Amino acid sequence: MADTRQTEQMTSGKGFVAALDQSGGSTPKALKLYGVDESAYGSESEMYDLIHKMRSRIITSPVFSGEHIVGAILFEQTMDRDIDGIPTAQYLWEKRSVVPFLKIDKGLLDEADGVRLMKPMPGLDDLLDRAVSKGIFGTKMRSVIDGASASGIAAIVAQQFEIAGQVLAKGLIPIIEPEITITISAKAEAEAILLAELTKHVDAMPADQQVILKLTLPETANTYASLVDHPRVMRVVALSGGYSRDEANARLSVNHGVIASFSRALTEGLSAGQPDAAFNEALGDTITRVYTASVAG
Template identity: 55%
Template sequence: MKSEQLERMKYGSGFIAALDQSGGSTPKALRDYGIETSEYHTEDEMYDLIQQMRSRIIVSKAFSSKHILGAILFEKTMERKIDNLYTADYLWEKKGIVPFLKIDNGLDEQKDGVQLMKPIPKLDELLGRAAAKNIFGTKMRSVIHEANRTGIHGIVEQQFELGQKICDAGFVPILEPEVDIHSSNKQEAEEMLVAEIISHLKKLDDSMNIMLKVSIPSVAGTYNDLMNDPKIVRIVALSGGYSRKEADELLKQNPKLIASFSRALLSDLSVKQTQQEFDAALLNSIIEIYEASL
């Protein structure tokens, strides 16, 4: 199964849907969907509602392997079922879509112009559960705010150190050193990031497989050289605060980069839509992002 999934991630056409809003970002995701905080009273009720939203997306006929290569899940989504199948199994067995899991615990305070990931003390236990639920790969996010060499080195060091552990556990990690799109020296930060990634790639065993999730670069083609490294399965781009239209137009300028959008994918969806309206809105978003990813 994993060899088939790896082949699909390396060579397939499409993009990765990010359905991984966690505890802190779930209220906003629900609000954007049309569900106010007054409509639920406990954390369990909140997670029930976000699961209903995600299930509606995943089950939709618009959400298919024709356009979508993979989907990134939140831990609680991984543990829940859709039509009596765990979410990852439903994605792969019913849809042919490769399941990933968000594993980070959020961001630390800013230092040296960056935010490292908070520690993940129960990583081994989480990866064990992910293996049992047939997860293919993982994703973890940190953020670069300034072109600070010390900070960027620290981010890449942390991402690759965790990436090695994840590879050793049998998964394909998506390393996500996001560069804030509002950074005053974004281009310089991206140049430093590429140099650090190249340096760290040289230290990896040739048999390793990793992915990168990056901000759409200020200069088109910034990440092209990295894509030629045999250890890189795929490089995907987050929307990072751009509207879907803006993100799509920028993505088209980077023909080897594919999307991994969250908010930009879901922005037109509403709990109040009929199923027909919902499917049509989702399909429109998916096709726009798919075409920008070709």
């Protein structure tokens, strides 16, 4: 079952969730933004070693701690590796007071009915058991909404909650992430449909269960206020979704009770070639800005 101190931190702790969960498809892009070109690695294994080195540098930085960061989402390969000889999830909680989560989805199916559902997850039970054994608190899974399709969004949310049930049965807390693409013309309409679908599903949950919702920053501030206050919702966190760090922070700061869960916006301005002092200063500045926006509401 979930650790009581971790539950308390995720429910009411001040700070944000660091998304360090780029996987196979997005890792080359993340490395390139960090200043590591594809020519620097010759295999998938070498690529994952390099991204783990980047994530380790972030996590071991003196500015990365529970003072400003309540949780961190890890990729499976990160969970399976160590930091300073300690398993990553254990290091996060014991050395940094940051609650560890694991990304569990296997990517997206092709777009259909205005949405991209998650691919099948063979071996999910085994992965969840491994996560429990490694001290993981919860999971994250992402699907994408590309249009204001009522039937498509209903299918997305139903799939998310079906998998969430499997996660909850293992004593883990699921982060449900039905991302709305920020460039679609009917974004506000899609948000209204998503709000109704999410509400229907959290209303139907047993009284002793909770989920975390990870949502695209809405067009109208406090669109998701009823979910922030819902007894079955532990927390509502926001993805940056392609907004610049400054715009993401500005949007976040006017959504009461919503905290950040940024990935690309978190690592903006960091590079492999930076001396540690410059790296820590840049990361610290970003953490302060994202923290400030997260607690502003």
